[in-house]
Amino acid sequence: MMALLACGTGFILDFLFGDPVWLYHPIRLIGALIAFLEKQFRRICKDQKNAQFVAGGLLGILVVLVSVVVPCLFLYAAGRVHPVLRFLLESFWCWQLLAAKGLKQESMKVYAEVKKGDLPGARKAVSMIVGRDTQCLDEAGVVKAAVETVAENTSDGVTAPLLFMMIGGAPLGFFYKAVNTMDSMIGYKDEKYLYLGRCAAKMDDVLNYIPARLSAFLMIAAAWVLKMDARGAWRIYLRDRRKHASPNSAQTEAVCAGALQIRLAGDAWYFGKLYKKDYIGDDIRPVEAEDIPRADRLMYGTAVLTFLLFGMVKLVFIL
Template sequence: MIDRMELLAVIVLGFLLDQVLGDPHWLYHPVRLIGTYISFLEKGIRKIFGDGERALLAGGVVLVLFVTGTTAVVSGGILYACGRISPGLKFLVSVILCYQLFAVRSLKDESMKVYRELKKDDLPAARYAVSMIVGRDTERLDMTGVTKAAVETVAENTSDGVAAPLFYMTLGGPVLGWIYKAVNTMDSMVGYKNDKYLYLGRAAAKLDDLLNFIPARLCAWVMIFASYLPSKDHEFDGSHAKEIFLRDRFNHASPNSAQTESVCAGSLRIRLAGDAWYFGKLVKKKYIGDDLRPVEIEDIPRANKLLYRTSWILMGLCAVVETVLNLL
């Protein structure tokens, strides 16, 4: 049985570590290991299953089962072994595992790299910086396009990198959090609707959509609430955030991605999304938000402020939920 107060302490300490450390380059992140494992399995599955539509669909299911199963066994096994050695060691490792599931500080750090290059009017450097955090082609982006891409990834990943991991950690601790992270990593690697991954990546993409369904919507409503809070120079507009969310939350191929993106667009009173280039092909996409004012580079730090507000409120909700569950 889960000790809810201990789990809350683990999650809070992990969250605070992320706030302080972020994702330093010297620290090997387990996601890289999961990514290597996914690539290894992909090669084997393609070799064994072949390239037929049904074969690749079946191979995609096998990929999901192996990656999630291995992640559960490895993370659970590590915590079990640590617990056999010392409860204190298990607690410490649990904190580290939770810390590495959060992406608040890294989202801010990486997007602010884009901001700093834009402030210097160095468009090539800004394009390179934003290419590190988005999946689209960036060589055609102008200053506004780079800014929009940075704001969009902060908005979208407030759900994927904060709300969803926190949601699953709250329910089932670090192990369930890492199972979610493994699915999300698979989706980012093979969940594309192109010739290479249309069938092989379908199971991972559908499972990622399912796992993000509740967290994305919860995060969106929390972000709306955060937009209503007082802000310097009235940076955020809560009522418009709610209006655009209700209108544009499905203006994306994914059922979840536009949930928080629409809130951010409405809160900042700008228009996001629209057509984008992926792997050399122009993809037609709907706009999100109204073009009430021009997008400006200061929207990047504003999006980060919204990210931090939302993250702290979500952490507060986690504390309430764990406390209530502990009393039941």
């Protein structure tokens, strides 16, 4: 019950205030640990592929252990002082681990630049939230990139950590974010990370398999509640949910494309190289700037439904 209340408090704080940027974020500490261990393992393994593969597995185990054990120890110590102190600490961490308002704020920066007609400014704003090259994107490309990021991160940044925290409080939330951060830092299929980062990428795929699909179903429900094209969201989800290199990334992206009646994805440039990608959705209408706040509303609707549904499920098990 305490973990559920802390998760609910964190959810409300994120909804109202967004990420507390005035305090050093714990995920940055996890990122620093990943970078440190990568450096040490590379020094030991050199260019030996098999050794790098084993090192990647050890790196993953160490990062996860530290990311879970340290919060558990802090919460235990806080609880020994007073249960209220433990509750406040766990609520604060749950707040930090959610990214709904932060995602909205960053996407709306792109929206503001597009509405001003400042394409270079919009490209710069969207470059802060996507990994692709943005310098050659036209206005529609900028908007699509922002919408795709909101759609994909609805699961990675909001509903998935929310689900893990509702199951096991902040420590399980840190477990999820540790794996997610490893994937974003070293889970690439390029020459540098093909072996060292393979374990991190697979861990992220496994960990997100169920949350991504739950998020997609809840996003379809949110589209219906928000009077978007829920039928189109379901149709595009069934058709296009596998049109991505990752088994999870296209789940919510397909729903969003269908709900907004637009076409997303397609070819994209990364680090100066063109990657061929399938389209997701149908171009029933042209992409427009207003699709960014629409995607944000869909993200928030999905988050609220996730919290309400699984909060009630957990209450049933508790009571």
